[in-house]
Amino acid sequence: MNPSSFAYERASSVAEAISLLEQHGDGAKLIAGGHSLLPIMKLRLAEPERLIDIGRIAELQGVRVEGNELAVGALTTHHQVATDPAVQSASPLLADTASRVGDRQVRNRGTIGGALAHADAAADYPAAILALEATLVARGPQGQRQIPAREFFVDFLTTALTPHEILTEIRIAALAAGQGWSYQKLANQASGYAIVGVAAIVILDANGACAEVRIGVTGTAAVAWRADAAEAALRGKALDADAIAAAARLVTEGIAPLDDLHGSAAYRLRVTEGLTRRAILEATERARARG
Ligand SMILES: Cc1cc2nc3c(=O)[nH]c(=O)nc-3n(C[C@H](O)[C@H](O)[C@H](O)COP(=O)(O)OP(=O)(O)OC[C@H]3O[C@@H](n4cnc5c(N)ncnc54)[C@H](O)[C@@H]3O)c2cc1C
Numbered sequence: 095m096n097p098s099s100f101a102y103e104r105a106s107s108v109a110e111a112i113s114l115l116e117q118h119g120d121g122a123k124l125i126a127g128g129h130s131l132l133p134i135m136k137l138r139l140a141e142p143e144r145l146i147d148i149g150r151i152a153e154l155q156g157v158r159v160e161g162n163e164l165a166v167g168a169l170t171t172h173h174q175v176a177t178d179p180a181v182q183s184a185s186p187l188l189a190d191t192a193s194r195v196g197d198r199q200v201r202n203r204g205t206i207g208g209a210l211a212h213a214d215a216a217a218d219y220p221a222a223i224l225a226l227e228a229t230l231v232a233r234g235p236q237g238q239r240q241i242p243a244r245e246f247f248v249d250f251l252t253t254a255l256t257p258h259e260i261l262t263e264i265r266i267a268a269l270a271a272g273q274g275w276s277y278q279k280l281a282n283q284a285s286g287y288a289i290v291g292v293a294a295i296v297i298l299d300a301n302g303a304c305a306e307v308r309i310g311v312t313g314t315a316a317v318a319w320r321a322d323a324a325e326a327a328l329r330g331k332a333l334d335a336d337a338i339a340a341a342a343r344l345v346t347e348g349i350a351p352l353d354d355l356h357g358s359a360a361y362r363l364r365v366t367e368g369l370t371r372r373a374i375l376e377a378t379e380r381a382r383a384r385g
Pocket residue numbers: 123124125126127128129130131132133168169194195196197200203204205206207208209210211212214216217218219255259260261262285286287288
């Protein structure tokens with residue numbers, strides 16, 4: 095099916111894009127890589143009257159290192175996130191996650207900002223963004239604000255961004271010594287989307303026990319989440335197989351799993367527990383190797 099007809103305008107700066115959003119109201123929609131928006135427009139699940147193309151705004155592109163922090167511009171493509179040496183070194187979890195999004199065409203066009211703003215239940219990045227405790231920087235008519243990852247994903251296809259705000263960059267603290275990471279994913283074989291995706295960061299204390307573990311989960315439910323109960327179960331503990339398995343059993347506590355043609359609710363719960371166990375184990379091994 096073809097999309098409904100729409101007007102098209104290209105913004106050359108963030109300020110211009112915000113002003114166009116304000117001017118045209120609810121009928122206007124931003125377009126970045128177009129790899130989520132155009133498919134839903136073709137299905138007529140979205141029928142914007144006007145597209146505001148932000149795809150060539152230079153200030154939204156590329157990766158910067160600022161002290162101990164990585165700043166990834168919203169227009170950075172999945173391929174760039176996956177292959178950028180600064181991202182690979184400071185945030186291997188983010189680079190690995192990006193490398194496993196969709197296929198080559200999707201990775202070459204789709205952007206990290208578009209993926210996060212779209213907030214598909216089966217998107218890969220939310221798991222990593224939550225485990226990394228990233229900060230999402232947004233700019234709107236009232237100026238700039240920083241949104242902690244925990245507050246960003248609100249519901250199915252819904253984020254904390256207000257209608258006239260643009261996600262401009264994602265800020266992530268660099269991985270330090272004694273910290274390890276992992277992303278475990280059960281991918282939909284046709285699209286690559288995560289039926290379940292679990293990201294873990296493990297931080298060891300001076301004795302090699304768990305100072306902190308952070309677990310982000312995507313795919314299982316309508317919205318990605320931090321697995322607080324599983325994390326609390328490991329804090330201060332020795333990271334052995336039994337403790338990790340016991341914590342993984344708590345990962346879906348309080349979660350209403352999706353139940354659809356890609357997987358029943360019971361299957362998703364089982365897979366989420368298994369991938370959580372694997373993610374913590376691998377992150378622990380990597381943390382020990384970096385100790
Ligand atoms: C075949 C296929 C397979 C895919 N497989 C996967 C997969 O395995 N894993 C995965 O995670 N994703 C997958 N995707 C989705 C892909 O990652 C998209 O690139 C991504 O979801 C959207 O990024 P985009 O730049 O294309 O955004 P667009 O499609 O241009 O925009 C998406 C939405 O975000 C808004 N938006 C875009 N940029 C901004 C911004 N800076 N600030 C505020 N709002 C903004 C737009 O208005 C729109 O509502 C797949 C897509 C396809 C077509």
